[in-house]
Amino acid sequence: MNELQKLYPVKEQAKAITHIDSETYEKLYQQSIDQPEQFWAEQAEKFIDWVKPWDEVTSVDYKKAEISWFKGAQLNVSYNCIDRHLATKANETAIIFEGDEPTDDTRISYQELHDNVCRMANLLKDRGVKKGDNVCIYMPMIPEVGYAMLACARIGAVHSVVFGGFSTESIKARVLDADCQVVITADASVRGGRHIPLKANVDAAVADCKDVHTVVMVERTGASVNWNNERDVNYNQVIDTYPAICQPEIMDAEDPLFILYTSGSTGKPKGVLHTCGGYILYAAMTHKYVFDYQEGEVYWCTADAGWITGHSYIFYGPLANGATTLVFEGVPTYPDAGRFWQVCEKHKVNIFYTAPTAIRALMSLGDELVEKYDRSSIRLLGTVGEPINPEAWHWYYEIVGQSRCSVVDTWWQTETGGILITSLPGAVDMKPGAAGKPFFGVKPAILSKEGELLEGKTRGRLVMTGSWPGQMRTVYGDHQRFYDTYFSQYPGNYFTGDGAKRDEDDFYWITGRIDDVLNVSGHRLGTAEIESALVLHPAIAEAAVVGYPHEIKGQGIYCYITLMCSSHESDELIPELQEFVAKELGRFAKPDYIQYAPGLPKTRSGKIMRRILRKIAENELENLGDTSTLADPSVVEHLIENRIIHE
Ligand code: WTA
Numbered sequence: 001m002n003e004l005q006k007l008y009p010v011k012e013q014a015k016a017i018t019h020i021d022s023e024t025y026e027k028l029y030q031q032s033i034d035q036p037e038q039f040w041a042e043q044a045e046k047f048i049d050w051v052k053p054w055d056e057v058t059s060v061d062y063k064k065a066e067i068s069w070f071k072g073a074q075l076n077v078s079y080n081c082i083d084r085h086l087a088t089k090a091n092e093t094a095i096i097f098e099g100d101e102p103t104d105d106t107r108i109s110y111q112e113l114h115d116n117v118c119r120m121a122n123l124l125k126d127r128g129v130k131k132g133d134n135v136c137i138y139m140p141m142i143p144e145v146g147y148a149m150l151a152c153a154r155i156g157a158v159h160s161v162v163f164g165g166f167s168t169e170s171i172k173a174r175v176l177d178a179d180c181q182v183v184i185t186a187d188a189s190v191r192g193g194r195h196i197p198l199k200a201n202v203d204a205a206v207a208d209c210k211d212v213h214t215v216v217m218v219e220r221t222g223a224s225v226n227w228n229n230e231r232d233v234n235y236n237q238v239i240d241t242y243p244a245i246c247q248p249e250i251m252d253a254e255d256p257l258f259i260l261y262t263s264g265s266t267g268k269p270k271g272v273l274h275t276c277g278g279y280i281l282y283a284a285m286t287h288k289y290v291f292d293y294q295e296g297e298v299y300w301c302t303a304d305a306g307w308i309t310g311h312s313y314i315f316y317g318p319l320a321n322g323a324t325t326l327v328f329e330g331v332p333t334y335p336d337a338g339r340f341w342q343v344c345e346k347h348k349v350n351i352f353y354t355a356p357t358a359i360r361a362l363m364s365l366g367d368e369l370v371e372k373y374d375r376s377s378i379r380l381l382g383t384v385g386e387p388i389n390p391e392a393w394h395w396y397y398e399i400v401g402q403s404r405c406s407v408v409d410t411w412w413q414t415e416t417g418g419i420l421i422t423s424l425p426g427a428v429d430m431k432p433g434a435a436g437k438p439f440f441g442v443k444p445a446i447l448s449k450e451g452e453l454l455e456g457k458t459r460g461r462l463v464m465t466g467s468w469p470g471q472m473r474t475v476y477g478d479h480q481r482f483y484d485t486y487f488s489q490y491p492g493n494y495f496t497g498d499g500a501k502r503d504e505d506d507f508y509w510i511t512g513r514i515d516d517v518l519n520v521s522g523h524r525l526g527t528a529e530i531e532s533a534l535v536l537h538p539a540i541a542e543a544a545v546v547g548y549p550h551e552i553k554g555q556g557i558y559c560y561i562t563l564m565c566s567s568h569e570s571d572e573l574i575p576e577l578q579e580f581v582a583k584e585l586g587r588f589a590k591p592d593y594i595q596y597a598p599g600l601p602k603t604r605s606g607k608i609m610r611r612i613l614r615k616i617a618e619n620e621l622e623n624l625g626d627t628s629t630l631a632d633p634s635v636v637e638h639l640i641e642n643r644i645i646h647e
Pocket of ligand 1: 262307308309383384385386387388409410411412413414415435496497498510512513519522523524
């Protein structure tokens with residue numbers, strides 16, 4: 001096969017066990033659009049156990065950014081993820097834990113999950129946590145992160161998980177923004193043999209948070225930590241003293257379930273708020289259909305609990321469906337780059353879900369480490385986080401999946417709670433690089449920049465013209481910001497921030513963010529956040545940050561900085577600044593390149609012309625676009641001359 005043929009779309013229909021073929025998909029999809037209330041009521045009855053049914057299926061007003069689903073209904077999410085499975089699955093595996101070291105694994109049954117979650121819930125109650133309180137979770141990828149999330153859900157507390165790669169400053173900002181009084185953490189995390197002192201990070205973060213009265217610490221490594229007798233609780237020492245029974249709190253469908261901070265194009269990260277009823281229904285239903293999940297199968301999503309993918313597709317969706325979900329503590333390249341496939345062989349993984357950045361990184365290391373392991377248990381492969389390039393798609397399909405597994409692309413966002421556009425296996429053809437078609441009940445549209453609705457084969461900005469149950473309900477503490485960010489640009493629509501094209505077969509292809517949000521190795525980052533971190537350094541007067549295409553990471557981080565005094569330019573300053581940002585935000589936000597910029601290209605009104613900075617970072621100089629509005633054109637020449645050409 002030559003290279004070109006290799007890139008030619010695999011227009012073969014994906015394989016699935018659930019019998020939704022393309023005709024059924026079209027029919028069901030149409031029904032979900034024509035009679036949404038009936039459709040969602042049926043799904044809600046099928047997927048979720050309710051204490052009390054709803055008065056109204058949905059009520060949505062995008063003009064006020066007011067959204068509700070299943071109003072009046074009552075349920076408990078942890079009951080739906082655990083208790084209701086006990087009658088038939090008490091001894092079946094809920095969680096397979098695979099530690100950082102390949103010799104370290106355990107299986108946790110549904111009964112054990114129940115007992116552990118109840119004990120943790122009782123511990124939280126004992127420390128004064130009540131329904132409606134916000135609890136921060138900063139944990140490694142160990143089963144206890146799931147216990148903590150579900151314990152909150154059980155007692156009606158609202159969790160805010162902070163990714164374990166975030167720094168002290170980021171934890172502090174999130175603890176303060178959500179007024180968390182309790183933080184759950186571990187002594188340290190281990191990833192790829194590297195230890196990260198989580199407890200010490202929390203200690204430093206909460207030193208200035210006077211309302212934090214409790215820090216619960218799970219022992220993971222036995223690392224020595226500082227201890228505050230009044231505030232700190234050692235989970236391992238006390239947990240067995242708590243009863244393994246805790247009555248689930250009855251929650252309204254629209255009560256908050258969790259807050260998860262995510263980056264936007266401006267300002268501080270936003271606290272995306274999801275509620276109980278709609279979210280759990282949407283997570284469960286998409287997990288079932290998109291991954292074609294069948295009873296007894298082993299399902300593995302490699303995300304981290306600190307991101308939405310970990311929330312919806314490691315814990316909530318799979319557990320609501322009574323699945324066996326694998327929780328992996330490590331990294332794809334430790335002890336070597338065959339780890340993913342070794343784990344698939346060991347635990348007989350049937351469904352495997354990861355990100356293009358991981359696929360590209362492993363692809364570049366050759367096929368041998370894949371072929372060494374038996375992958376015959378795998379029947380479905382998923383991808384999420386960014387558009388997958390056709391080369392990576394083909395490698396995933398042909399080498400990892402031996403050309404016999406479906407590859408499902410899944411497009412969604414922290415804000416959407418679950419998958420909105422996907423190549424539903426068995427129903428939607430696989431086209432490498434295309435996200436696919438809308439999930440049931442989802443109404444995508446493409447608009448021009450000016451907001452005109454574009455029909456047929458086209459390209460523009462991706463919006464949703466209606467709501468779906470998993471949609472976020474507000475930005476925590478700032479409803480106006482919710483409206484401004486998502487509903488003000490194109491009235492009557494939810495604006496995704498992504499560009500997209502639709503092809504002749506009505507497939508959606510995501511072309512990437514059209515705002516100042518970066519996607520670095522699947523981690524979402526605002527350029528504004530990196531700029532704010534840079535200008536905290538005393539040497540820097542001004543900074544502008546843009547993304548550029550990066551072969552493995554999807555996007556890399558390129559910074560332009562203006563110093564307080566240009567005589568401070570030095571070779572040592574650049575690595576110092578890279579470390580400075582890593583410390584402020586987290587290692588994943590460490591800039592790839594930093595260029596000195598005595599001046600930044602600005603309009604006469606002082607606005608930085610990022611478009612030009614992006615082109616220079618991409619080394620695409622032929623097409624800088626309109627530069628006539630530049631206040632000082634010589635600035636651009638200087639930047640071009642001194643640009644950093646990446647390897
Ligand atoms: C991007 C992650 C193309 C997109 C679940 C979106 C994707 C942002 C895909 C959300 C995909 C996610 N194809 N692009 N399959 N999945 N994206 O909030 O730009 O971390 O807006 O949620 O990731 O990132 P977030």
